[in-house]
Amino acid sequence: MADLGIKPAEGCRYDAVSLGEVMMRIDPGDVPTARARTARIWHGGGETNVAEGLSYCFGKRTAVVTALVDDGIGRNIENQLREAGVDTSNIVWFNTKGKGPFSTDQKGTLHNGINFTWSGKGVLPSVTEYYRAHAAVRELKPGDIDWAGLFGQGVRWFHTGGIFTLISPTSGPLALEAMQAAGEAGTFRSFDLNYRSKVEPDKDRARAQNRQIVALTDFLVGNQSDFDDALGEECKKVGKDEPFEIWLEAYSEMLRRVAQSYPNLKLIGTQLRAALSADRINWGAVLYDAGADEIHLAVTRENVEIADRTGGGDSFCSGVAAALLDGKSAADAVQQGAAHGICVQSTPGDTTMVTQGDVEKEVARALKGGGVSALR
Numbered sequence: 001m002a003d004l005g006i007k008p009a010e011g012c013r014y015d016a017v018s019l020g021e022v023m024m025r026i027d028p029g030d031v032p033t034a035r036a037r038t039a040r041i042w043h044g045g046g047e048t049n050v051a052e053g054l055s056y057c058f059g060k061r062t063a064v065v066t067a068l069v070d071d072g073i074g075r076n077i078e079n080q081l082r083e084a085g086v087d088t089s090n091i092v093w094f095n096t097k098g099k100g101p102f103s104t105d106q107k108g109t110l111h112n113g114i115n116f117t118w119s120g121k122g123v124l125p126s127v128t129e130y131y132r133a134h135a136a137v138r139e140l141k142p143g144d145i146d147w148a149g150l151f152g153q154g155v156r157w158f159h160t161g162g163i164f165t166l167i168s169p170t171s172g173p174l175a176l177e178a179m180q181a182a183g184e185a186g187t188f189r190s191f192d193l194n195y196r197s198k199v200e201p202d203k204d205r206a207r208a209q210n211r212q213i214v215a216l217t218d219f220l221v222g223n224q225s226d227f228d229d230a231l232g233e234e235c236k237k238v239g240k241d242e243p244f245e246i247w248l249e250a251y252s253e254m255l256r257r258v259a260q261s262y263p264n265l266k267l268i269g270t271q272l273r274a275a276l277s278a279d280r281i282n283w284g285a286v287l288y289d290a291g292a293d294e295i296h297l298a299v300t301r302e303n304v305e306i307a308d309r310t311g312g313g314d315s316f317c318s319g320v321a322a323a324l325l326d327g328k329s330a331a332d333a334v335q336q337g338a339a340h341g342i343c344v345q346s347t348p349g350d351t352t353m354v355t356q357g358d359v360e361k362e363v364a365r366a367l368k369g370g371g372v373s374a375l376r
Contacts, residue, residue, distance in 0.1 A: 001329055004218065006188045006324065007154065007155075007186060012153075016061075016062045016155070016159060016321060017051070018047045018063075018064050018160065019047060019065045019158070019164060019174075020161060020164040021048070021113060021132070021164050022048040022113070023045055023077075023113035023114055023130075023132065024077055024112060024114045025116075026041065026114065026116045027042055027116075027117055027119070028118055030121065031118075032118050040348070040349075041076065042080075042350060043351070044349065045066070045163070045164075046163040046192060047161045047164050047192070047314075048081070050318045050321065051064050051086055052084045052086055052352060053318030053344070055084055055086045056086075057318070057319075057355060058318070058319075058322035059085075059356065063088075063090050064081065064087075064088065065091075065092075065150070066091055066092070067091065067136040067137040067139065068093060068094070069093075069094045069112050070093045070094060071112070073111075074093070084352075092144065094110055094139075102136075108134075109134065111131075112136065113130070113132040114130075115130045116128070117129075117310060117350075119308040119310070120278030124278055130198060137171075138167055138170075140171065141174055142170070145174070145177075147177065147181035148181060155187045156188060156325060157321055158187045160178060160191060160192075161192035161221075162193045162195055162206065162210055162226070165209055166199050166200035166206055172209045172212075179217070183216055188218050190219040191214060191221070192317055193222035194226065194230075203229055206230050207232045211231065211232075217264065218265065218266045218267070220262075221270070221317045221320075222270060233254055233261075235253075237250075238250050248297075255270075259288070265290050267288065269285065269288075270286045271283075271285050271313045271316040273312065279306055279307070281304055281306055281345070282300060282302045282303065283304055283338065284297065284299070285297070286298075287337070289330045296333075297334065298339075298366075299338065301338075306346055307345065307346055308347065308348045308349060310350045311352075312345045315337075315340045316338060316340065318352070319336045320337035322336065335367070339360075340352070340359045
């Protein structure tokens with residue numbers, strides 16, 4: 001793998017900074033939302049999950065750039081981020097006094113984003129219902145963040161994603177501004193396509209927005225369908241009964257085509273998830289080294305029981321990022337990313353609850369093909 005140009009840790013305040021939306025998640029546990037009477041409170045967001053994974057699991061110095069209304073819900077989210085070791089000093093707070101550029105009222109005209117996510121069971125799939133239409137983070141626009149000041153403190157890695165870029169008319173331009181500033185500061189940049197039809201049903205708009213940002217990206221992340229939905233890059237159709245090698249050949253051709261279209265890309269990562277039921281999956285990952293034209297595969301985990309699929313892709317991304325920040329190879333990075341992704345899906349909530357030691361043990365277990373034993 002060629003030198004990625006990631007800054008050394010010395011002289012940098014942050015190992016990674018993420019720009020994105022973060023929401024409070026209401027989780028009804030094993031009862032569908034419509035019949036729930038109690039629930040657990042989590043938080044999550046496609047972009048901020050990456051920063052939290054890097055911080056809590058891998059011990060990296062991270063921060064999030066987002067916006068929250070200054071109320072109990074906003075402070076609850078902040079406290080959860082701080083508990084995971086994430087620096088919250090770059091959050092833009094909207095006061096409820098109606099004064100100043102970042103303000104609202106106490107009627108909920110602007111609010112913090114909330115979602116209800118039931119993780120599903122058996123043949124009943126996971127269901128997420130969003131309340132984000134008037135979230136404060138949608139109001140952020142170019143010029144609101146002092147990117148030069150932030151990146152001037154030293155940032156090794158910057159991350160954002162396709163959920164945030166499409167939640168409002170100004171979020172995409174803000175992300176583009178951030179990516180440009182990160183590039184000027186010599187910061188390595190990643191972008192997760194992470195297409196959500198509930199955020200932007202117009203695929204043409206999503207593709208036009210994402211193409212601008214991918215042209216400024218070093219490490220591109222997405223699942224198989226994201227490349228078509230969010231970027232307009234189709235993979236050759238392969239029959240369901242064809243062996244994995246045939247699918248990989250078709251998929252590799254698509255990755256090479258994407259890398260040729262965007263010569264700035266150094267790496268492309270994809271998590272591979274085949275749902276056997278709501279709580280059983282096959283799980284693998286691919287990392288394409290564009291400079292060396294090499295495909296690196298993680299060990300495929302088959303028929304694995306999971307607790308909650310939400311955040312698996314974000315955790316793959318943070319696992320890869322942590323490995324690369326530590327100077328590990330692409331081959332090692334894809335194993336770590338896949339291991340972190342499956343570990344996080346083995347626990348409830350969107351965000352990581354596992355340690356680096358857990359991830360390292362899972363890498364070793366998967367490579368040996370071993371089972372899982374009780375710790376006593």
